[in-house]
Amino acid sequence: MNQPMYPAYPAPSARAQELYDAMLAFVRDEVLPAEASYAAYRAERGPADHTPPPVLEELKEKARARGLWNLFLPHESGLSQLEYAPIAELSGWSPELAPEAINCAAPDTGNMELLHLVGTPAQQDRWLKPLLDGAIRSAFAMTEPAVASSDATNIETRIDRDTDEYVINGRKWWITGAADPRCAVLIVMGKTDPTAELHRQQSMVIVPADTPGVDIQRSLPVFGHHDQHGHCVVQFTDVRVPVENLLGEEGGGFAAAQMRLGPGRIHHVMRALGAGERALAMMVRRATTREAFGGPLAKQSSVRERIAESRIELDQARALCHHAAYVVDSQGNKAARHLIAEAKVAVPRAVLSVIDRAIQLHGGAGIGDSTVLSQLWAWHRAMRIFDGPDEAHLATLGRAELMRAPLFELPPTIHDQFA
Numbered sequence: 001m002n003q004p005m006y007p008a009y010p011a012p013s014a015r016a017q018e019l020y021d022a023m024l025a026f027v028r029d030e031v032l033p034a035e036a037s038y039a040a041y042r043a044e045r046g047p048a049d050h051t052p053p054p055v056l057e058e059l060k061e062k063a064r065a066r067g068l069w070n071l072f073l074p075h076e077s078g079l080s081q082l083e084y085a086p087i088a089e090l091s092g093w094s095p096e097l098a099p100e101a102i103n104c105a106a107p108d109t110g111n112m113e114l115l116h117l118v119g120t121p122a123q124q125d126r127w128l129k130p131l132l133d134g135a136i137r138s139a140f141a142m143t144e145p146a147v148a149s150s151d152a153t154n155i156e157t158r159i160d161r162d163t164d165e166y167v168i169n170g171r172k173w174w175i176t177g178a179a180d181p182r183c184a185v186l187i188v189m190g191k192t193d194p195t196a197e198l199h200r201q202q203s204m205v206i207v208p209a210d211t212p213g214v215d216i217q218r219s220l221p222v223f224g225h226h227d228q229h230g231h232c233v234v235q236f237t238d239v240r241v242p243v244e245n246l247l248g249e250e251g252g253g254f255a256a257a258q259m260r261l262g263p264g265r266i267h268h269v270m271r272a273l274g275a276g277e278r279a280l281a282m283m284v285r286r287a288t289t290r291e292a293f294g295g296p297l298a299k300q301s302s303v304r305e306r307i308a309e310s311r312i313e314l315d316q317a318r319a320l321c322h323h324a325a326y327v328v329d330s331q332g333n334k335a336a337r338h339l340i341a342e343a344k345v346a347v348p349r350a351v352l353s354v355i356d357r358a359i360q361l362h363g364g365a366g367i368g369d370s371t372v373l374s375q376l377w378a379w380h381r382a383m384r385i386f387d388g389p390d391e392a393h394l395a396t397l398g399r400a401e402l403m404r405a406p407l408f409e410l411p412p413t414i415h416d417q418f419a
């Protein structure tokens, strides 16, 4: 069959539309009003405190009662990725509260996906169930300070077999979620066989957070901001877990990491669009309410242009994200991997440029902590590095483009006659 001229996206199911409407009301009526209480709790406790503000558990109960729970996992929710995308976007309006409130927050989502795909029934019973239930949280430990971890084959942490146990030794950092007192388990990536083929050296093991030898040393700030759940330096010293804690097969860690990161990346991107929309809404409010040089800022053509540029960039970015989601649904993660990589580069860029314009329009208010903008900027700037830095995705995309056969045999150029 000839390739289709353009894809026709399936219409959202009635249930997806209902969930979208419910999420819209939930963010408006519950999440955004709860932000002040969340911020006040954290300000009172200080940045070194990682206890979850009580409002989070309250929001989780309310979300669950509305059916807004585990929507990221098609197996649980019955939603396609394309149907989930606009709902995830709404959660991105309040990135600290809403994703967790609906049990769709990273890194738990990626870990649940992994446990769902490659976990044994016993592992699913022990860890997946409480994660799906929102009763515990989790972390994913891959990155290491000593090696360039954007190339996962560099990982040096050792996972050595000793009769019926694995012994783990290594140092990780930027381990999101590890500081949260509810974090009960870490999925750790390390090398089981450094002599094997490059992509078969790595394995993943499940490590309960209270295992002797797991030392969560400190949490790193994101441009000065300490997230509640933390991004931690974690030392593993002679950490012993039973061999049954191997996740997937020995030597399958690299492939499993790719499996985990695919959906994780596109979910980050979906949420990022919501943050961009919030920044644009803030820009519009500021432009229409702040007066300078004889009138509202919105009267200045340069301000209108910036607002218009922001709308264009967000709509372009969303189109790419939705297309990637559609291809995940219709052809699977592997077929969608280049589109996901494109979206992982393009969406944070677009969202950052919108947030940057919003900061500019807010003047000093955009820089400090009196608006959410500086924090939104910090998180989305970090997004250009986590889950693979832009350059790693661009390298993959460039390679794929160079190998792509052109649609037509190109006709000779005038230059060719001189060659």
Ligand SMILES: Cc1cc2nc3c(=O)[nH]c(=O)nc-3n(C[C@H](O)[C@H](O)[C@H](O)COP(=O)(O)OP(=O)(O)OC[C@H]3O[C@@H](n4cnc5c(N)ncnc54)[C@H](O)[C@@H]3O)c2cc1C
Pocket (backbone or CB within 6 Å): 107, 139, 140, 141, 142, 143, 144, 147, 148, 149, 150, 151, 173, 174, 175, 176, 177, 222, 231, 382, 385, 386, 387, 388, 389, 391, 392, 395
């Ligand atoms: C907020 C945040 C949360 C995170 N959460 C987690 C987590 O939960 N678990 C976890 O394991 N890790 C986590 N990370 C770590 C993150 O995934 C890594 O920082 C990222 O993969 C890059 O690895 P690296 O820091 O070792 O950088 P390096 O690999 O040292 O790369 C440094 C730079 O080199 C350049 N570069 C790399 N590859 C190429 C290339 N092919 N071509 C050209 N230039 C290139 C890029 O500019 C890149 O930024 C998190 C990071 C942040 C900032």
